[in-house]
Amino acid sequence: MATAPTSTTTANGNPSAADWQDRYHHVDQVLDRPGPRTDPSFLAGDEVKAFLRTSCKILVIGAGGLGCEILANLALSGFKDIHVIDMDTIDISNLNRQFLFRQKDVGKPKAIVAAEFIMNRVPGVTVTPYYGKIQDKDDDYYMQFNLIICGLDSVEARRWINATLVNLVDPENPESLKPLIDGGTEGFKGQARVILPTVTSCYECSLDMLNKPTAFPICTIANTPRLPEHCIEWASVLEWPRVHGDKRLDTDDPEHIGWLYKIALARAKEFKIEGVTWSLTQGVVKNIIPAIASTNAIIAAFKIATSSAAYLNNYFMLIGTDGVYSYTFEHEKRDDCPVCGGQALDISISKEWTVDRLIEMLVEKQDIQIKKPSLSTATKQIYFQAPPQLEELTRPNLERKVSDLVENGDHITVTAASLPFNLMVRVTYV
């Protein structure tokens, strides 16, 4: 097939050429006129279509089960500038539902294959892949997008992107508020939620709703295994560190999984336990949840990008295990959320003030009422009340000037036993 470029490749990067008559006929139905539930600020017509199709830049995090759906839906509903991040490579077990991948792609990076597939299939769409971690990218990178959609599989990654986007918000720059749409599936259950950082409840606010990760008592694992999972945990928690020392277990490395599988299987035989398989091994150590596609995230995305309808407010869940049940509710912000809760308290002090003086002021302040506060910035400890080693180490700071330790406008994190959570103090000097 080494012939002249096909029509799809010439269309790439040249959106107008690809938008044939009535290409978006069905999408236009909702963009050409306001409806009963549209936002009052919604202006139907060409402008919103142009925004959606030329200037709107959207980031998809995760190119797995949800990610594939999201990417295809975005491309087909008219988004032209899509970016995608994924740190994974394609595994053969992905092929049943991650339909952008084929057998020949096994072992290749998901983000890159998905981007190529979409660009080949949908003329005029540019998908920019990044094969790596979300943590590799800095604030400037995230700043360039209008909207971010997640199809992630871990609590850790969600907490990271959530905290990053909340921190990105600059009250003086409306552009810095990046709506985040988070989708998640687990078997027949799914959910989608909209997070407007600092405006609605954030991911951290709802952390208490999570089930705790399944863990088995270590003594059961060591002495009285009864389930195949016990044998696998035994291999990964006890045998791996014993045999391999400090070498980290890489759950994405088939050789590592293979080793665990072999060890767990031998253990299962010894205790006459059935059911240890390769995929269960992988499932237990990676905490894998079988996935079924969901298209909810995309609906929310489209509505927010165009304000053509009231957006999802703000938590949608779907339970498909016994029939179909869905429910949407508004998850409320937590005032004491460590990520988005509590506005920073502004205080202005003299450049000459010592840390000791600042602490005294915090203790005396009627509206805070704290005893024995400990102070730190993002990079250093200013003064810690305990434990003794850190108290001793930070004690000399009490005599130092606050302005030597904290830059003008920076935040100080204050914790104290009497505070239910923490207090952010923004210091300015007069």
Next chain:
Amino acid sequence: MKKNEDAAAKKKPKTSAAQIRVQKDLTELELSSTMKTHFPDPVDLLNFTLTITPDEGMYKGGSFNFSVNINTNYPHEPPKVKCTQTIYHPNVDLEGNVCLNILREDWKPVLNLNSVLVGLQYLFLEPNADDPLNKEAAEELRKNREQFLHNIKTSMKGGNIRGVQYDRVLVQ
């Protein structure tokens, strides 16, 4: 120029939720005279060692070291705690793994570092023969308490019990 300053301001590291929580937990630790924390790198609050020197019970006179390792998912995940010595204890295996319910299956984000420290201290006052990690030690505790106490003494001096060489942990 202004833009550069803004960019510089944006690059500043932010305090993570885990960091804030660890600061809160650490500065509110109620350390009794039998517990001591040590931070090899005081800037890094997420990794430290804990020394327990029981002043009563069968492990009196010993000094036991644990490494405490907190990951950025704290408090959603419990801290990882390991004994860094080879000790004779029914609930601690020879690799240093510790069987304490709140470190695994019963961990909840409302628990804090103080709960973990108290839990560890409790293990030295009341070793539990029902949830053994070191089966021989548990067996001994159940069947022959005298022998068990004797074994503890031997192990703490750095002795050998049934072919296992234990670390000397007596307070200097």
